Amino acid sequence: MFTINSKLNFFSLSLKIVIQFFIIGIIIMTTATSAYANKNLMLLPEYIVFDPAKDTEVPKIYRKIAKPLSFPLSAADEKDIGLLTTKFDNETNCAGLAAPQIGISKAVIVFSVPDNDPEFKKRHPDLTDTDIMPKTIWINPKYKGVKSFGYNEDYEGCFSVKNYAGRVTRYKKISYEAYTPTGQLIKGTAAGFLARLIQHETDHLNGILWTDKVDPSKFMPLNEYRRMRQTQLEQAKTTNIKNKEEL
Ligand SMILES: [Zn+2]
Numbered sequence: 001m002f003t004i005n006s007k008l009n010f011f012s013l014s015l016k017i018v019i020q021f022f023i024i025g026i027i028i029m030t031t032a033t034s035a036y037a038n039k040n041l042m043l044l045p046e047y048i049v050f051d052p053a054k055d056t057e058v059p060k061i062y063r064k065i066a067k068p069l070s071f072p073l074s075a076a077d078e079k080d081i082g083l084l085t086t087k088f089d090n091e092t093n094c095a096g097l098a099a100p101q102i103g104i105s106k107a108v109i110v111f112s113v114p115d116n117d118p119e120f121k122k123r124h125p126d127l128t129d130t131d132i133m134p135k136t137i138w139i140n141p142k143y144k145g146v147k148s149f150g151y152n153e154d155y156e157g158c159f160s161v162k163n164y165a166g167r168v169t170r171y172k173k174i175s176y177e178a179y180t181p182t183g184q185l186i187k188g189t190a191a192g193f194l195a196r197l198i199q200h201e202t203d204h205l206n207g208i209l210w211t212d213k214v215d216p217s218k219f220m221p222l223n224e225y226r227r228m229r230q231t232q233l234e235q236a237k238t239t240n241i242k243n244k245e246e247l
Helices: 004-043 075-089 118-123 192-205 222-239
Strands: 096-098 108-113 133-145 151-156 164-171 173-179 185-191
Touching: 075 096, 075 108, 075 133, 096 192, 108 192, 133 192, 151 192, 164 192, 164 222, 173 192, 185 192
Parallel strands: none
Antiparallel strands: 096 108, 108 133, 133 173, 151 164, 173 185
16 A cells, blocks of 8 residues: 555655666766777778888878869768768867878868867967868869969978978968869968968878978977977967967
């Protein structure tokens, strides 16, 4: 026979059981989700790496002209673009990647210059509004330097080059054209950090690494470069010095 007390006890016991099931459910779901995420990360290709201190030659894929894609994209091309963008999304301090860096010799790059990331802005005190670019995937990109605007030098690092950064001369301004993943042709001009980023990534598709543009005696060990960059960042407010991501 149920008294009020026994009803209350029954209710409280039922509530406890429901809460326990709820908590166990959350634990199972969290574990399953993180296992799935780890599995996905494990499936991502590794970078093809050139080590200037040890390798006598640049890995072959970095000397190939990456294959231009045609539209509509094939399922295989879409899968490769997915791998590249997931790799990009999983990096911190990464402004751009090109498909050959993960062993895919296809003319695809992904890059971004965020405007809503305070950390990124702190590392790039000289960024202007025209540098800002949301995450962008370009197929078959090309650029031409606008020579009348001249050149500038700045440090670049790259996930393809082990342990070194280098001061690279680039066009200050470029004109570009590329296709979106849906096959729409876009054309425009870029300057500053964005122009440098597009040049660096597009060069990856044309058999060129930053190491081809710098005298090897001037390669700077990455730890030394990072120390220098840290010092520059501390002085950035007054000196307005550029600081770069890995590209
Ligand atoms: Zn690179």
